[in-house]
Amino acid sequence: MVDDPDARSGADAAHLEGCPECQAQLKAVGEDARSIASLLAVPEARVDVGRAFERVVNNRKSQPALVRFPILRPSARPFTLAFVAAVAAVALVVVAFTFAGLFYNPTTVKTVPVTVADMQALSQLADYGTLTWTNEPQLQATTSAADASTLAGGLKPPVVSKLPDGVSTTVTYGAMSEAVATFTFSAEKAAASAAAHGKTALKMPAGMDGATLTITVGPAVGEIYGELKQPSSSDPSQINLPQLVVAKSVSPTARSTQVSVTDLENFILAQPGISKELKAAINAIGDPSTTLIIPVPVEYATSTQITVQGVDGVALGDNTGVGGGVVWVKDGHVYVVAGSIKRDDAITIANNLK
Amino acid sequence: MNLGARRMATAKSDDEAFEALFTAEYARVVGIANRVLADPHEAEDVAQEVFIDFHRLHSATAQYAPAWLHRAAAHASLNRLRGARRRLKREVAQAAEEGDRMLDPQKQLEVNEDRRQVRQALGRLAPKPAAALAMRASGLSYAEVAQALGVGIGQVGTLLRRAEAALRKEVTRGTSN
Numbered sequence: 001m002v003d004d005p006d007a008r009s010g011a012d013a014a015h016l017e018g019c020p021e022c023q024a025q026l027k028a029v030g031e032d033a034r035s036i037a038s039l040l041a042v043p044e045a046r047v048d049v050g051r052a053f054e055r056v057v058n059n060r061k062s063q064p065a066l067v068r069f070p071i072l073r074p075s076a077r078p079f080t081l082a083f084v085a086a087v088a089a090v091a092l093v094v095v096a097f098t099f100a101g102l103f104y105n106p107t108t109v110k111t112v113p114v115t116v117a118d119m120q121a122l123s124q125l126a127d128y129g130t131l132t133w134t135n136e137p138q139l140q141a142t143t144s145a146a147d148a149s150t151l152a153g154g155l156k157p158p159v160v161s162k163l164p165d166g167v168s169t170t171v172t173y174g175a176m177s178e179a180v181a182t183f184t185f186s187a188e189k190a191a192a193s194a195a196a197h198g199k200t201a202l203k204m205p206a207g208m209d210g211a212t213l214t215i216t217v218g219p220a221v222g223e224i225y226g227e228l229k230q231p232s233s234s235d236p237s238q239i240n241l242p243q244l245v246v247a248k249s250v251s252p253t254a255r256s257t258q259v260s261v262t263d264l265e266n267f268i269l270a271q272p273g274i275s276k277e278l279k280a281a282i283n284a285i286g287d288p289s290t291t292l293i294i295p296v297p298v299e300y301a302t303s304t305q306i307t308v309q310g311v312d313g314v315a316l317g318d319n320t321g322v323g324g325g326v327v328w329v330k331d332g333h334v335y336v337v338a339g340s341i342k343r344d345d346a347i348t349i350a351n352n353l354k
Numbered sequence: 355m356n357l358g359a360r361r362m363a364t365a366k367s368d369d370e371a372f373e374a375l376f377t378a379e380y381a382r383v384v385g386i387a388n389r390v391l392a393d394p395h396e397a398e399d400v401a402q403e404v405f406i407d408f409h410r411l412h413s414a415t416a417q418y419a420p421a422w423l424h425r426a427a428a429h430a431s432l433n434r435l436r437g438a439r440r441r442l443k444r445e446v447a448q449a450a451e452e453g454d455r456m457l458d459p460q461k462q463l464e465v466n467e468d469r470r471q472v473r474q475a476l477g478r479l480a481p482k483p484a485a486a487l488a489m490r491a492s493g494l495s496y497a498e499v500a501q502a503l504g505v506g507i508g509q510v511g512t513l514l515r516r517a518e519a520a521l522r523k524e525v526t527r528g529t530s531n
Contacts, residue, residue, distance in 0.1 A: 047384050
């Protein structure tokens with residue numbers, strides 16, 4: 001409210017009128033702001049918008065075609081937070097249905113495009129059974145790599161050899177214990193949930209009712225660069241995202257004794273609302289039992305297949321510095337390098353990780 | 355209207371929307387980058403890259419479009435500022451260009467030196483406060499800064515005051531070294 005009158009509320013303005021102390025304070029702060037503005041003063045850039053537009057359009061035409069992203073309708077915007085939260089849930093579901101009948105253990109990584117509609121369709125799957133934790137994940141932050149390693153059952157945090165310019169050297173180590181969850185399919189629960197939404201549930205394949213799927217994730221260990229600040233209690237939206245996160249986890253596994261991968265895959269892909277693109281991408285994956293599938297929300301991120309540390313990996317984000325990351329699987333471990341950095345910097349860090 | 359014709363109509367309106375967005379925001383996006391880089395040519399390069407990236411990934415009718423562009427301009431130009439090679443190149447080009455324009459070489463030298471030190475200090479700040487300063491100095495309102503950085507409007511004043519104090523400290527540190 002100091003140097004932007006539009007941001008000053010009526011109550012503030014009324015108080016200011018009769019408070020010499022606040023007036024003096026405001027004057028001092030205003031002078032400060034003006035002196036900083038003069039420090040940052042530059043000759044104004046004179047732009048030719050028409051010519052610049054031509055350059056941008058020509059450059060765009062010469063670039064290889066990428067997946068064109070659908071419009072995020074304004075009506076879907078309040079859904080954004082739930083959408084982001086659903087990514088985690090969908091990741092679990094997508095991983096779950098790629099397991100190969102009895103055993104799932106990824107050795108490589110691929111992405112599949114997911115849309116808001118896919119998220120909604122897949123999130124209904126949570127109503128088709130009950131998830132119970134045998135071992136709940138325990139997350140802990142420490143200031144030493146050795147402590148983190150102990151908490152993660154001896155898994156050592158990866159070492160970053162060189163940080164990109166601008167990334168804080170303040171580091172916090174984090175560790176997660178091994179977590180085990182069991183999902184039990186229930187035809188009765190599926191029917192009740194569908195009925196509550198005024199729909200009819202898809203018939204489960206023979207043997208799926210009562211079948212269990214046991215998923216194990218972690219242990220995992222990693223480091224977070226940048227200052228970690230708790231979101232303030234008065235405004236929980238004020239979360240400071242770390243500049244860089246580097247993590248290593250034992251590859252997740254999934255086991256089931258009752259259902260086959262084909263049955264489960266067909267059942268999930270038959271859910272109403274799942275896009276053709278997602279179905280095609282899942283079907284194109286050669287061996288789902290050894291592939292870690294990363295759902296990439298098409299409205300928010302872009303991805304490319306790359307080679308990292310001599311194996312196949314996936315790079316996410318762009319080179320604006322808003323966000324970038326790399327994920328790969330090597331020697332039974334999943335690695336992630338991500339943060340508010342350029343994608344190319346994330347790839348460099350990934351390749352030099354020890 | 356058949357599917358093909360409908361697709362063409364969507365594509366056309368999308369292109370039109372992008373042109374309208376470009377016309378409305380280009381100068382502001384260049385302004386933010388120029389405030390960080392103090393180099394109009396490089397600022398235009400950054401702005402054009404930002405628009406190309408935006409158009410590849412997003413729809414021009416998205417409500418968040420201006421906020422996305424402002425944030426990307428600040429981050430992309432701050433990233434450039436931190437690249438040592440580019441910094442040197444920019445300073446040489448800047449000195450040559452401004453040397454042509456100004457009459458008093460001694461005064462120009464001082465202005466250049468001050469500007470260089472302020473940019474170095476800006477590059478040493480954390481990305482969020484640095485971006486907030488660049489956006490505000492280039493004329494964005496508190497509401498626009500808040501949207502671009504994803505913070506509440508009530509936080510912008512405090513964020514800017516802390517950023518100003520941090521920049522002042524960095525400038526002093528730079529000149530005393």
